[in-house]
Amino acid sequence: MALIREAELPGLGKKYQVTLENGEEVAVIIHDDGNREVYHFLPDADEAVDSFIMNDQEARQLGSIIGGAFYQPRALEKLEAAVADLRIDWLKVKETSPINGRSIGELGLRKNHAIVVVAVIDDRCRNRKDGACINPGPGFVFQPGQTLVVAGHAEKMKKFISEML
Template sequence: MDVKESDLPGVGKKYEIEIGGGRWLVIITHNTGMRELHVKESEDADSEKLLELPDRLARMVGTILEGAYFQPVESDHVETLLTEGTLLEWYAIEEDSPIVGETLESADIGKRTGITVVAIQRDDDVISAPGADETFEAGDTFVIVGDRESCHAFEDVLTGEE
């Protein structure tokens, strides 16, 4: 999937993304934070404005689209880039993980991998900023922050491949 990016002097940036069937989604991000969404029926066609979103609403919609509130497809691993080099990732804890039953403290995850656990989803509950006494339980989803290397190290710990 290609994303065409272009500067709009005095306005902001324009992104064009082919969405299938020859159609293109055009997103204009204004310097003010306002976002405009347009659609083009072909690469060379004029665009039709669909909607305009203020910055805060655009960020909330973006968060929903990336799956931060709900993951429609069952996945063991979801990745989001927060800043250059920093990832926010979701990892499902499998029954056969060697750290099931250990606490964050006893597993020494921070020192072993370099990641920070920011939340745990357990059934319908979310434990934000979990303490050192929280345990790894099969079926949990751990939300972590770290660089790519640290995230890979955490994945290796989960699978016993470290």
């Protein structure tokens, strides 16, 4: 899974930086006026090897193509049918969330909610340069500001999100 970092660019927009499995990075700057700048970096490179700018409509069209709106590879059709009820979400823990200060085990996420925490994105994850805790154990305690990558059945996930986040 690719690591995605997000940064506010005051007066300009937002920047999203994606580190791919092969070590390359793609940076996208979304300007407040709707334009997008896209940069491609090779592993350990300080400068982009390529870049281009798109307007809002072009970016949305390209996003639709990449997201599979026009064509879905045949292999994915079988996978989608097999996991039609599976849902994977990226959820932000809010200050007011009932899970704050509670652990995965204490909440019984797997047993009581059929929810699996795949990863937690948080700069406070110890011994992790990328700020991600992969497959945290039952003692992991949730804190505000963390982003959870969770998986479960669609209905169970919907209930978990409405009750716990």
